[in-house]
Amino acid sequence: MSHDTPIIGTSPLRKEGRAKILGTAQYIDDQTLPDMWHGATVRSTIARGRIRSITFAPHIDWSQYAIVRAHDIPGENTIVHLTKDHPCLAAHDINHVAEPILLLAHPDKTALLAAKTAITITYDELPGIFTIEASEAAAEAFNRDPNDTTNIIWPGSTHGGTANCFKQYQMYSGEAAATEDALAAAFESADHIIYGEYTTGAQEQLYIEPNGVIADCDLDPATGHVRGVTVRGSMQCPFYLVHALTLVFNLPEERCRVIQVETGGAFGGKEDFPSVIGSHAALLSMKSGHPVKLVYDRGEDMAATTKRHPSRTRIRTAVTSDGRLLAGEIDIAIDGGAYATLSPVVLSRATIHSPGPYKWPALRVRSKAMATNIPPHGAFRGFGAPQTLFALERHMDKIARTLNLSPEHIRRQNFLATGDHTATGQPLLEPVDMQHLLTRALADSDYHAKRAAFTESNKTSQIKRGLGFATFMHGAGFTGSGERRLNSLVHLDILADGRPQLLVSSTEFGQGTNTILSQVAAQTLSLPYDDILIHEVDTAVVPNSGPTVASRTAMIVGKLVERAAEEILSTLRNQAALPTPHTRADFITAAQTYLTYHPQLRASVRYEPATKIHWDDDLYRGDAYPGYAWAVYVAEVAVDYDTYQTTVTRFDALQEVGRILHPILAKGQIEGGVAQGIGYALYEKCVYKDGHLMNNQMTNYIMPTSADLPVIHVAFEEVPSIHGPGGAKGIGELPMDGPAPAILNAIEDATGIAFNSIPLLPEDIFERLTNFTIHPHGGSEDLDPTIDPATRVETPEVNA
């Protein structure tokens, strides 16, 4: 194919950019439908218990309001994700604070607040379970005595889990029994056994536009029954909401229509949650007979919607004196909150990413997602991987320190390379060069020279400086057989005027979906970028190209667009005399010739794996992802020993994500992800008390501002991949994985203290530093055992 002007690899203007900078882009709260009412949600104020009574104060004329309770739901009272444990509205049982109990709508938005406060709900309260440990303890008590269900907050068996546990995985680097033997032998004979525990907190997505929708029901005038539902709103995955609506309203798919409007940030926070708010607004529309807008304010959005899963990861490794990994046992637990939502798949990604970019002769990973009485945790960029990669990359530095080797040496001893097999047994068929990435990242960041200089200056300065890095990978696309199951479909139409129009359900929420898919189409069709149209994401019109998640849009959907464009060219060459190469005029002529004899010109292309991809869900082995992005991130920090404030003073992000489709968008993705990662490490703390999020405001949930962040240097190694269009791979989630471990590794370099929990706030450093001063042999690691290979006795480590 000839391309006069390259389009892939250049940075054309964002498709919807002009509307955004003019302020004319129409987000959901900017839209109004005729006779539209406004909705509100009445929520539980306790974490666990049963509803005893609901009373409506007499001073309000309730006939003016539409009121929806669980018994009004025409279909099933469930928000379906992977199972049906999650009620749409709480009928009797309460399992978390801010659980929706009833819905209100009124023509006047200002009438809703008074009405909400005029409803009194009383409860028979039960003690809540708020931590992974409490949930585990309850499950253990139940396992000892099946009558002890006091603290079993999630039943399990009917939903594919066990008591208090949504999901468990066990993943081996080889055949299970043989790997168990290899593990036993390695831990018996290794020079060193090193153990660590690492924890991460919840994190709010904090899209600047809160969740919101407008729903409009089509009611049968004779019966009042719902004939169809239309929901428009801010979201990532319109077909997820279609599925949820089919159950809530007991309607076929074609009667449930979802339209995505301009979406003001998402980051996973608008993956699963729109199924909740969308169903609620639709119920209010059904009850009121009007379109209903339901838009949360910030406080409600933060209190009630999903966050990143908190986690605890324990890693035990057997290593040689020169730093080679012989064996590993990784135990992961994540806090799923009150309902399963997406926890099983978040756990899956956490599990598969936990071995990192390393060779493991023998490895066992056990993982579980536990129930707590916290609002359900859900999707957030990285989807489990940031948690376990934080643990592993902190642990790699711990191994280095224990063996008195450099963090660089330890990684170089163990990196996966082209042709090696990952821990799931996947052969790395495409080129992988972590050795080179590390060399380049350390050079770009001037790591060695700066580290030497900081070691000197730290002796006298109250500002302790240090450098740390993380080496990691992120799988693009759905895990395992997921892409096969999604069976994504895209259409590419050529309209009467010869302009191509893409039809996909892949949504734009800032990442650049519209732009990159248009680039791929333009490049493949040899047409100008500006010629490409992209249809509004309306499930009544567009095919299901899958959810916009999992770093899959550029690589998976982009490839479908490329194939669709190739099919159009082939059709026009064979049937309408399109010459090779062709001009824009040739293309339009050929398309119009074709359309003279045919009703339409459309290419419809379905997902086919580029290579033979095999995944075994039972053994949890095989090709986990079609392609991986590889990265080395270097953080430089300054820890102020007077204020205990940590500042990231420079950040270098080097990655190999295949061919870069759009350099400005790609850099923007990495920089934005790094900023969220810095927030995850040092700023963003969800403070819970008895299941209530105490800081559900931007005033006291702190994300980084323009004054807080360092200069973020972004660099790419471009190694084309066969999996994506023009050689591209997935990029979106990768930058969330590396910053937190790189920063805590740097803090350890600066202070000599190993912090293994995030977020790490100044008060945490204060506590540890003062403790450190009081107990000269202290530091963070003195409770973590290592095993003396000579004596086989676990001894506290004192060389922190």
Place this chain on the structure above:
Amino acid sequence: MTTITLTVNNSPTALTVPPMKRLLDVLREDLHLTGTKEGCGEGECGACAILFNGELANSCLIPALQADNATITTIEGLAINSAHLHPVQQCFLEQGGAQCGICTPGMILATHHLLAHHPNPTEAEIREGLAGNLCRCTGYMRIFESVKQAITLTPNP
């Protein structure tokens, strides 16, 4: 209810509104200027930023009665028309300063205000000037690039 007169984007307007209605809501609901966004409702995020008598202000914190006799510029008042963008808007478009776009109107007004007061801002002045406007998408780097390009395009007094 109280009657206020104000000049919005060079158009004088008189409105009768509840005195404590937020200026943000007056702009969005009464004047249909929805380019001004609500992100937090408590003056932290800057998505509702406008120019209020020439100063950058969060419109969610201003009651309507305080806007009596005020001169206001919103994002809709910046471009000459959709084909002729304000230089700051053009730079945000070209440099990737807008991703999801929800902070963009406030960020562009903050940049406009910054450059009006500091035609040649240092890196630190740019960071400080935009610190009241939160962006969750970009990590601010593309926004800094947009501002730096705008410096070269904005006439130096």
